[in-house]
Amino acid sequence: LQKNSIANQIKAIVGQEHFFDSYEDRLCYSYDATIEEALPEWIAMPGSVEEIARLMALANEEVFPVYPRGAGTGLSGGSVPLKGGLAMVLTRLNRIREINQEDLYAVVETGVITSDLHEQVEALGLMYPPDPSSMKVTTMGGNVAENAGGLRGLKYGVTKDYVLALEVVTPTGQVIRVGSKCVKSVSGYDLTRLFVGSEGTLGIITEITVKLLPAPQHKESMMAIFDDMNMAAKAVADIIKSGVIPATLEFMDHTSINAVEDFKKIGLPRDAQAILLLETDGVEAAAKQEAEKIIAVCKANRARDVKIAATEQEKLQIWEARRACLSALARVRPNTILEDATVPRSKIPQMVRGVTDIANKYGIHIGNFGHAGDGNLHPTILTDLRNTEERQRVQKAIDEIFALALSLGGTLTGEHGIGTTKAKYLEKEFGSEALAVMRAIKMALDPHNILNPGKIFIADSASV
Numbered sequence: 001l002q003k004n005s006i007a008n009q010i011k012a013i014v015g016q017e018h019f020f021d022s023y024e025d026r027l028c029y030s031y032d033a034t035i036e037e038a039l040p041e042w043i044a045m046p047g048s049v050e051e052i053a054r055l056m057a058l059a060n061e062e063v064f065p066v067y068p069r070g071a072g073t074g075l076s077g078g079s080v081p082l083k084g085g086l087a088m089v090l091t092r093l094n095r096i097r098e099i100n101q102e103d104l105y106a107v108v109e110t111g112v113i114t115s116d117l118h119e120q121v122e123a124l125g126l127m128y129p130p131d132p133s134s135m136k137v138t139t140m141g142g143n144v145a146e147n148a149g150g151l152r153g154l155k156y157g158v159t160k161d162y163v164l165a166l167e168v169v170t171p172t173g174q175v176i177r178v179g180s181k182c183v184k185s186v187s188g189y190d191l192t193r194l195f196v197g198s199e200g201t202l203g204i205i206t207e208i209t210v211k212l213l214p215a216p217q218h219k220e221s222m223m224a225i226f227d228d229m230n231m232a233a234k235a236v237a238d239i240i241k242s243g244v245i246p247a248t249l250e251f252m253d254h255t256s257i258n259a260v261e262d263f264k265k266i267g268l269p270r271d272a273q274a275i276l277l278l279e280t281d282g283v284e285a286a287a288k289q290e291a292e293k294i295i296a297v298c299k300a301n302r303a304r305d306v307k308i309a310a311t312e313q314e315k316l317q318i319w320e321a322r323r324a325c326l327s328a329l330a331r332v333r334p335n336t337i338l339e340d341a342t343v344p345r346s347k348i349p350q351m352v353r354g355v356t357d358i359a360n361k362y363g364i365h366i367g368n369f370g371h372a373g374d375g376n377l378h379p380t381i382l383t384d385l386r387n388t389e390e391r392q393r394v395q396k397a398i399d400e401i402f403a404l405a406l407s408l409g410g411t412l413t414g415e416h417g418i419g420t421t422k423a424k425y426l427e428k429e430f431g432s433e434a435l436a437v438m439r440a441i442k443m444a445l446d447p448h449n450i451l452n453p454g455k456i457f458i459a460d461s462a463s464v
């Protein structure tokens with residue numbers, strides 16, 4: 001009876017046509033891009049900030065969980081409705097409200113697709129740098145909630161470096177505005193930074209103001225081919241040491257190269273042990289000079305060849321290869337588990353070697369690619385989780401990958417978030433006191449623990 005009454009109240013807020021509760025609909029919103037799954041009770045697609053605030057007020061009154069969701073491409077189980085309740089899908093809020101060329105900012109609603117913003121600002125000679133590989137489908141709200149990174153992160157930084165201001169509905173249903181359109185503002189606590197990367201646990205982001213940059217005049221894209229994976233990893237550290245910060249410095253190992261080639265037939269060197277995909281940008285002469293320096297470093301590290309993309313088509317192919325990695329690897333076996341443990345850049349060679357050793361030790365298949373220039377690799381485990389014995393080996397390997405990253409001074413996640421999948425390791429990174437501060441913030445904002453419960457903190461924890 002109570003469930004029916006809640007369903008009717010949700011319908012009254014968002015309208016019958018934006019409410020769903022059939023089994024088939026619930027199934028569609030039960031997963032993200034991880035292997036996590038849980039059915040929501042109801043799905044609502046609110047069309048305004050007022051509707052979202054009313055839904056949160058209702059959730060507090062009736063005490064049911066709410067799971068914010070953008071495009072559902074998350075890689076840490078962030079939008080999975082672990083405890084049932086309401087999946088709140090935010091894709092209807094999809095207007096670009098303003099692009100300001102004088103003050104270099106854009107104001108977007110949460111459901112705007114990231115690459116739609118790119119297209120619109122690029123047409124004006126501007127640039128919004130964060131470019132996750134999934135940008136053709138992801139929402140800006142999802143990017144902010146996960147503090148998404150991308151291929152240009154090395155030189156330009158990640159989402160948090162571009163968010164100036166936010167409109168947020170708090171877990172108890174208040175609408176607040178934090179941050180400022182000014183490029184400088186130190187008024188009060190920096191709540192903008194608190195909400196960025198909060199993984200949908202502290203508030204529902206409804207509007208985002210982001211900083212824009214003038215687009216670079218020229219780009220040089222290249223592919224360095226290595227017969228030895230360790231030398232490729234060393235080249236990454238040496239490029240940074242040489243004083244050049246490329247816009248992009250991506251890594252693909254032999255397994256990833258072949259999976260992409262099977263999928264896309266781009267003409268990648270199938271026999272290579274690793275490739276680095278690089279881009280310099282800026283004023284033409286500077287971009288070219290930096291490219292020459294990079295080529296010299298790669299050759300000093302025994303690169304077999306460094307190919308410079310001569311045409312726009314060749315440039316696009318290089319980046320298509322990299323963006324296709326996860327989808328290509330996902331075709332190899334029934335399940336794909338992608339991790340994003342991150343290490344200081346100088347530790348990339350040890351990390352790459354360590355992951356290979358772990359794969360050999362447990363007899364599992366791991367493809368490795370990622371944002372090498374950021375120290376952010378994506379060891380991708382290709383497996384079949386129906387095989388219980390293999391599943392146990394995979395779990396042990398994952399535990400060791402995280403332990404290795406932390407032992408090298410790294411972090412559990414460079415861009416995908418803690419979500420459900422890494423919650424059990426979080427205390428190892430920060431210790432119990434820091435975790436207690438995080439819990440206190442969560443409890444202060446969300447006293448009933450109804451917004452995205454079961455994420456970041458271990459699901460069965462007594463407090464949150």
Ligand SMILES: Cc1cc2nc3c(=O)[nH]c(=O)nc-3n(C[C@H](O)[C@H](O)[C@H](O)COP(=O)(O)OP(=O)(O)OC[C@H]3O[C@@H](n4cnc5c(N)ncnc54)[C@H](O)[C@@H]3O)c2cc1C
Nearest residue numbers: 070071072073074078133139141142143145148149200205
């Ligand atoms: C093929 C592939 C490639 C990827 N490449 C990258 C990459 O290069 N870099 C990278 O960083 N990530 C990458 N990802 C991960 C994922 O795309 C990002 O985390 C992305 O930011 C998620 O956006 P989304 O709209 O899909 O959000 P969802 O998956 O729907 O949600 C992600 C989290 O954000 C919360 N959330 C969503 N909207 C809001 C909101 N308005 N307010 C509050 N919380 C909200 C959800 O509750 C959840 O916790 C990739 C994923 C795939 C499948």
